[in-house]
Amino acid sequence: IAAQATLAFYAGLSMQFVCQSTLRDVRNACYEKIITLPMTFFGQRRVGELTSRIAADVNQIETTIDTTLPQMARQFIFLVGGITMIAVTSLKLTGIILVTVPVLMSVAIFFGRKMRACARATQDQLASGHTIVEETLQAITSVKAFTNELWEKARYADSNQKTHAFALHAARWRAISSAFFVIALLGTLTMVLWFGVSLMQHGQMTPGALTRFVLYTVFVTGAMGQAAEAFNQIQKTLGSTQRLRELLREESEPSDSTSAPARLHGDVSFDGVCFTYPTRKVEVLHSLELNVRAGECIALVGPSGAGKSTLTALLMRLYEPSYGNIQFDGMDAGSLPLKWLRRQIGIVPQECILFGGTIRQNIAYGRSDATPQEIQLAAQQANADEFIQAFPNGYDTLVGDRGVQLSGGQRQRIAIARAILKNPVILILDEATNSLDSHSEQQIQVALDRLMQGRTTFIIAHRLATIRHVDRIVVLAQGSIVEMGTHDALFANTEGIYRQLCRLQFQASPQDD
Ligand code: ATP
Numbered sequence: 001i002a003a004q005a006t007l008a009f010y011a012g013l014s015m016q017f018v019c020q021s022t023l024r025d026v027r028n029a030c031y032e033k034i035i036t037l038p039m040t041f042f043g044q045r046r047v048g049e050l051t052s053r054i055a056a057d058v059n060q061i062e063t064t065i066d067t068t069l070p071q072m073a074r075q076f077i078f079l080v081g082g083i084t085m086i087a088v089t090s091l092k093l094t095g096i097i098l099v100t101v102p103v104l105m106s107v108a109i110f111f112g113r114k115m116r117a118c119a120r121a122t123q124d125q126l127a128s129g130h131t132i133v134e135e136t137l138q139a140i141t142s143v144k145a146f147t148n149e150l151w152e153k154a155r156y157a158d159s160n161q162k163t164h165a166f167a168l169h170a171a172r173w174r175a176i177s178s179a180f181f182v183i184a185l186l187g188t189l190t191m192v193l194w195f196g197v198s199l200m201q202h203g204q205m206t207p208g209a210l211t212r213f214v215l216y217t218v219f220v221t222g223a224m225g226q227a228a229e230a231f232n233q234i235q236k237t238l239g240s241t242q243r244l245r246e247l248l249r250e251e252s253e254p255s256d257s258t259s260a261p262a263r264l265h266g267d268v269s270f271d272g273v274c275f276t277y278p279t280r281k282v283e284v285l286h287s288l289e290l291n292v293r294a295g296e297c298i299a300l301v302g303p304s305g306a307g308k309s310t311l312t313a314l315l316m317r318l319y320e321p322s323y324g325n326i327q328f329d330g331m332d333a334g335s336l337p338l339k340w341l342r343r344q345i346g347i348v349p350q351e352c353i354l355f356g357g358t359i360r361q362n363i364a365y366g367r368s369d370a371t372p373q374e375i376q377l378a379a380q381q382a383n384a385d386e387f388i389q390a391f392p393n394g395y396d397t398l399v400g401d402r403g404v405q406l407s408g409g410q411r412q413r414i415a416i417a418r419a420i421l422k423n424p425v426i427l428i429l430d431e432a433t434n435s436l437d438s439h440s441e442q443q444i445q446v447a448l449d450r451l452m453q454g455r456t457t458f459i460i461a462h463r464l465a466t467i468r469h470v471d472r473i474v475v476l477a478q479g480s481i482v483e484m485g486t487h488d489a490l491f492a493n494t495e496g497i498y499r500q501l502c503r504l505q506f507q508a509s510p511q512d513d
Contacts, residue, residue: 011070019065023058030054030244036252039318043279047138048131053244056126060119060240064233072230075223082220089213090205093192097220100188104181108228111177112235118170119239125166127243129159174232181228185221192217256337264344264425265329266294266456268315272324275307275314284310285479287324292472294329294425297457299467301501302476308460311476312428315458316345328426346424348448350431350460352415354403359388360395362403362414366422374421381450382417383443384410409444416447427457431466464502473498 034050087094136143136152143152196213199205205213269292275285285307292298300308313319314326317338326333333341346366354362363378364370370378375395379385387410391397403411419427429448445466461467468487475483475490475498483490483498490498 015066015070019062022065023062026058026061026244027054029248030058033248033250033252036255037250038253039313040278041250043277046131046135048134049127051134052123052127052130053247056130057123057241057244060123060237064237068230068233068237071226072234075227075230078219078223079227082216082223086213086216086220089209089216090196090199092199093196093213093217096192096195097188097217100184101224104184104224104228107180107184108177108231111173111180112232114173115170115177115232116235116239116242118166118173119236120242122163122166122170123240123243125159125163129156129163132156132159170236177228177232181225185225189214189217189221254338256339258335258337261329266425267327267329268292268426268456269327269330270311270314270324271327273314273321273326274323275310275319276322277310277319283322283479285314285321288481290474290481290484292456292458294456295454296472297452297459297470299459299461299470299473300476301461301464301467301473301498302482303501306476307479308476309430310479312347312430312458312460315426315428316342316347343422344424345426345428346419346422346451346455347428348412348415348419348430348451352403352408352411354399354406354411354414356399356401356403358393358396358398359391359414362399363395363417363421366418370421375417378417378421379413381420382413382447384413384417384447387413409441412444413447416444416451420451425455427452427455428460429457430460431462464498464505475501 031054034054083094083097086097132152132155136156143149193214196205196210200207200210268290270288270290273285273288274283276283288311290298300311302308310319314321317326317333320334328336328341328344355365360372360375363375367374372395376385379388379395388395388397397405399406399411399414403414406414429452457470459467459470461473467473471486472484473487473490474481475496477497483493483496490496491502493499
């Protein structure tokens with residue numbers, strides 16, 4: 001009893017160790033894969049689906065490792081042992097049992113396939129439900145502002161109902177499978193009994209041997225039933241985790257293997273660059289030719305959808321051009337190590353979404369080895385130090401989920417401090433469209449001017465009044481460069497698009513002119 005108890009203790013513990021270690025490794029592998037996948041992948045998937053894969057799909061493995069695999073091993077030993085004992089008792093009767101094995105296996109495979117497909121459909125539907133939760137929670141203010149709670153509730157309930165239906169469909173196949181195995185195994189037992197009794201009547205078998213035989217057969221058929229159940233569970237897990245395995249087979253972005261110069265100088269050129277988003281088969285940039293000198297400040301202007309953001313996304317190599325190439329200091333972008341290249345580029349986005357840690361962590365996001373002094377210096381240069389110091393916890397203030405506890409202007413200055421700390425050679429500024437009060441705007445402009453000094457800068461400009469002094473303005477329209485030059489030169493062209501854009505903005509907000 002003591003030995004049995006000790007074994008049970010270590011068996012349970014070691015199975016859990018294997019199980020939890022596997023879950024940990026699979027989760028890590030999935031996350032590592034997801035985070036290194038190219039942007040093309042994220043264009044096709046939704047965040048909720050991916051989080052569901054990591055959370056719900058991975059958990060499906062738990063029961064299989066913890067319960068099913070040991071059960072299968074146990075039943076396999078029973079099966080081999082039982083059949084050996086039966087064979088020793090009566091070869092004729094063993095034949096009856098062995099004939100049933102291939103039949104049972106074929107049927108188990110058939111049911112297994114059905115359950116695998118159902119389990120995959122259930123997990124897919126579950127992931128759709130997760131997507132609804134994720135998206136509505138991310139945009140909870142809009143949900144409330146549009147009083148769409150009831151509609152969202154119905155949408156989620158509908159999705160859950162579908163998951164419920166798929167799960168029940170799988171359960172139906174499982175129940176049919178169980179019923180079939182009850183008939184098949186008890187049928188085998190009955191046949192063995194019937195045949196054994198007739199052997200006994202003809203004196204070919206003793207009552208003792210028949211009793212022994214029936215006892216072993218009960219063992220074997222029981223083991224077969226359990227093995228079939230375990231097989232079904234494994235099929236279900238394989239179905240549930242199919243998308244995970246597909247995910248792990250996706251191709252990641254290339255890792256940096258080639259050597260690169262210490263730092264870029266800052267020359268950038270677009271050489272006949274065309275681009276089509278993989279998810280939408282329409283070319284959005286057409287044969288772009290643009291040469292930018294190191295330290296030059298370029299403003300990208302143009303109507304909405306002209307391709308300004310796409311151009312900067314190509315610069316960061318979030319996507320690869322469909323034709324043509326981009327060169328940095330005369331070197332083809334594709335030949336440069338990807339992560340190294342991205343470290344040379346800083347971005348201050350239009351919507352500054354922060355991570356839910358402290359202000360200090362957020363500023364140091366691009367350079368985790370920065371000292372507290374460097375962080376404070378960056379914040380001072382970004383005109384952020386003053387408001388940060390005014391918080392009771394200073395640099396250790398928590399910014400809340402995605403930075404919601406800070407104002408738009410404060411978030412933007414944190415993003416500027418982050419870029420200053422990163423000290424990039426090339427800078428991308430996506431100008432905020434929302435107007436700030438003139439004091440904050442002036443503080444941000446001063447911070448941006450400091451940040452831009454000595455760096456090749458691309459400004460995605462929405463308000464033309466802010467870009468009069470840049471070196472060159474590039475006007476994009478429908479994916480092509482239609483005008484290029486200084487503000488004065490472009491404004492002088494009364495027929496030009498830039499002039500028209502200025503006129504439209506002037507009419508909309510005369511104070512900008
Ligand atoms: P805005 O001033 O409104 O921000 P933009 O000039 O920056 O516009 P882009 O965002 O570059 O324009 O978009 C250019 C075109 O590419 C648009 O037609 C847009 O619909 C399309 N587009 C942008 N992002 C994607 C994407 N991830 N997948 C597919 N198409 C996209």
